Amino acid sequence: MASSAGARSPKRRRKPITVGRVLRTVFVYAGMVVALLVILGPFAWLLISSVADKADLLARPLSWIPAHISFQRFVDLTIGGSPGDTQAQEFRSALMNSLVIASMTTLVGMTVGTVAAYAFSRFHFPGRGWMILAFMATTMLPPIALLLPLYQIMNTLGLSDTPLALIIIYSSFVTPYVVWLMRGYLDTIPRDLDDAARVDGCSRLGALWRVILPVSRPGLLSTALLAFLLAWDEFLYALVITQTNASRTLPVALNDFIGRYGTDFGRLATGGVIAAIPPLIIAFVFQRYIVAGLTAGSVKG
Amino acid sequence: MTAGTLGRFSVKRSKPWPETWVAAAFLAPAALVIFLVVVVPLVRAAWMSLFAIELTNPGVEPFVGLGNYITQLTSGAFWDSISKSLFFTIVTTALELSLGVGLAMLMDQPMRLRWVLRSLVILPWALPTIVNALMWRWIDQGSYGSLNALLTQLGFIHDYVPWLSQDTTAMWMVIIADVWKMTPFCAILILAGLQGIDRELFEAARVDGAGSSDVFRRIILPLLTPIILIVLVLRTMEAFKVFDIIWIMTGGGPASSTQTVAIYAYRTAYQSYDFGQGAALGYIIAIAIMLLAAIYLWMLRRTGSTES
Numbered sequence: 234m235a236s237s238a239g240a241r242s243p244k245r246r247r248k249p250i251t252v253g254r255v256l257r258t259v260f261v262y263a264g265m266v267v268a269l270l271v272i273l274g275p276f277a278w279l280l281i282s283s284v285a286d287k288a289d290l291l292a293r294p295l296s297w298i299p300a301h302i303s304f305q306r307f308v309d310l311t312i313g314g315s316p317g318d319t320q321a322q323e324f325r326s327a328l329m330n331s332l333v334i335a336s337m338t339t340l341v342g343m344t345v346g347t348v349a350a351y352a353f354s355r356f357h358f359p360g361r362g363w364m365i366l367a368f369m370a371t372t373m374l375p376p377i378a379l380l381l382p383l384y385q386i387m388n389t390l391g392l393s394d395t396p397l398a399l400i401i402i403y404s405s406f407v408t409p410y411v412v413w414l415m416r417g418y419l420d421t422i423p424r425d426l427d428d429a430a431r432v433d434g435c436s437r438l439g440a441l442w443r444v445i446l447p448v449s450r451p452g453l454l455s456t457a458l459l460a461f462l463l464a465w466d467e468f469l470y471a472l473v474i475t476q477t478n479a480s481r482t483l484p485v486a487l488n489d490f491i492g493r494y495g496t497d498f499g500r501l502a503t504g505g506v507i508a509a510i511p512p513l514i515i516a517f518v519f520q521r522y523i524v525a526g527l528t529a530g531s532v533k534g
Numbered sequence: 535m536t537a538g539t540l541g542r543f544s545v546k547r548s549k550p551w552p553e554t555w556v557a558a559a560f561l562a563p564a565a566l567v568i569f570l571v572v573v574v575p576l577v578r579a580a581w582m583s584l585f586a587i588e589l590t591n592p593g594v595e596p597f598v599g600l601g602n603y604i605t606q607l608t609s610g611a612f613w614d615s616i617s618k619s620l621f622f623t624i625v626t627t628a629l630e631l632s633l634g635v636g637l638a639m640l641m642d643q644p645m646r647l648r649w650v651l652r653s654l655v656i657l658p659w660a661l662p663t664i665v666n667a668l669m670w671r672w673i674d675q676g677s678y679g680s681l682n683a684l685l686t687q688l689g690f691i692h693d694y695v696p697w698l699s700q701d702t703t704a705m706w707m708v709i710i711a712d713v714w715k716m717t718p719f720c721a722i723l724i725l726a727g728l729q730g731i732d733r734e735l736f737e738a739a740r741v742d743g744a745g746s747s748d749v750f751r752r753i754i755l756p757l758l759t760p761i762i763l764i765v766l767v768l769r770t771m772e773a774f775k776v777f778d779i780i781w782i783m784t785g786g787g788p789a790s791s792t793q794t795v796a797i798y799a800y801r802t803a804y805q806s807y808d809f810g811q812g813a814a815l816g817y818i819i820a821i822a823i824m825l826l827a828a829i830y831l832w833m834l835r836r837t838g839s840t841e842s
Contacts (some may be wrong), residue, residue, distance in 0.1 A: 358553060
């Protein structure tokens with residue numbers, strides 16, 4: 234087969250069909266099928282578990298396709314559920330908390346971080362290089378090192394078990410990412426725009442707000458979506474800071490479910506599917522922006 | 535742009551405030567957040583780590599100097615957790631990188647329905663860690679899990695295996711869950727690197743008689759080295775800090791078979807209520823990671839893949 238590759242004429246366009254090429258095609262498609270099975274299989278089972286009968290899930294041998302499908306668990310956990318169903322109430326408040334905390338974190342992180350990114354991108358000042366490095370260094374710190382003092386500080390301030398505590402903490406780890414991503418994005422926008430705005434009488438903040446931000450929409454969107462995903466996913470701080478429905482987020486609530494209702498796999502799967510819906514919507518609807526943000530964030534590193 | 539020089543000139547000309555002051559004002563909010571939520575706790579943690587603070591023994595907090603650090607650095611449990619962390623880090627990073635390169639190469643092949651794979655590949659990465667962890671917990675479940683069902687129905691095993699509650703398999707199950715989630719992340723970044731390679735190079739090499747494996751080893755891999763190094767850095771540092779996926783799947787158990795150093799620190803602080811030791815452990819992990827970062831930075835500088 235090596236000889237066939239070597240003997241191939243330099244004239245390209247339509248390549249002759251050879252054994253090597255056929256094998257290669259078969260190999261590629263087989264690889265794709267395997268990759269899709271591995272990617273989709275586990276998640277498909279989570280989806281099936283969320284709508285299958287409990288009896289089907291506990292059967293041996295396991296029947297993979299449930300005989301009967303019901304969305305009752307989704308209804309119970311979100312809008313319905315009997316009044317005595319404390320688990321559903323916990324789940325609903327956790328869903329709300331997660332939405333509020335992740336959105337507010339994104340808002341705070343984007344505001345504070347974009348303004349700082351603008352300074353890093355446009356101004357020259359002493360200590361600029363090491364300040365960027367210092368911001369990035371904070372993202373490397375293991376949360377476990379800050380956990381104890383933050384826990385005590387939040388207790389002292391009377392903020393333990395409040396959404397505000399988590400918004401403050403999450404903003405601190407979202408901000409450096411925003412600074413990093415937005416600085417990279419703003420660097421690609423010509424400075425002439427700032428100058429034109431300044432000539433037209435804008436203040437520096439005005440130039441950023443009226444001229445630079447509107448043309449930075451793709452970068453802002455990528456960054457904001459990644460910030461939201463980061464906040465939505467956080468577990469360790471939430472585990473320590475939250476105690477009740479007042480602030481408990483979805484990751485902690487679901488973790489509690491495992492402990493207390495560990496055998497109700499169907500319900501657990503349903504909770505998992507619901508918790509996955511916002512990130513999955515973001516990832517699939519805004520895929521281009523997410524991938525752009527991911528690659529920009531790392532390649533520039 | 536020719537206006538570039540003009541632009542710099544005009545910024546210099548209109549100077550109501552010195553630029554440094556404006557920059558300081560723009561940076562102040564971000565710096566304040568970082569100062570209050572990162573720097574202050576960090577200093578406080580350093581202070582705490584010098585005392586014997588045990589919540590089971592309230593009111594008594596003697597100064598012990600570096601005693602907490604010495605206790606940990608000479609304890610078997612600490613070094614055991616370090617070895618668990620290293621094992622997890624090395625195995626997951628190696629698997630995620632090699633599978634990531636393979637997946638990226640696959641997504642780069644010209645074929646029909648490639649877009650299906652390219653758009654679905656993001657699913658595992660987008661799934662929240664808690665959902666990923668509980669999903670695999672359910673799949674690996676000992677009495678009703680689908681992994682057991684699949685393997686028995688295919689005839690690989692006869693009796694159901696409690697994958698997560700036996701110390702020989704628990705760590706591997708956690709590794710599988712992490713690799714499933716993070717391989718697509720690596721593949722997406724490596725694919726971006728692949729797409730940056732000039733295709734003419736492949737064709738030129740083919741014409742010169744190079745086979746596929748030669749092209750891969752001599753052209754693709756060397757050109758991908760910078761991005762692979764970056765992914766390596768990102769993944770090892772994340773993996774060394776790992777807490778959530780392990781905590782949710784096994785809680786560090788059975789016994790201490792999946793107790794990585796972050797889990798060990800958490801257990802010390804919040805299950806033994808030994809805050810002094812917990813703070814010292816947090817510091818030890820932070821210092822280890824900063825050392826790792828310094829080494830990587832040095833390596834990246836040497837290969838010339840950073841610009842700043």
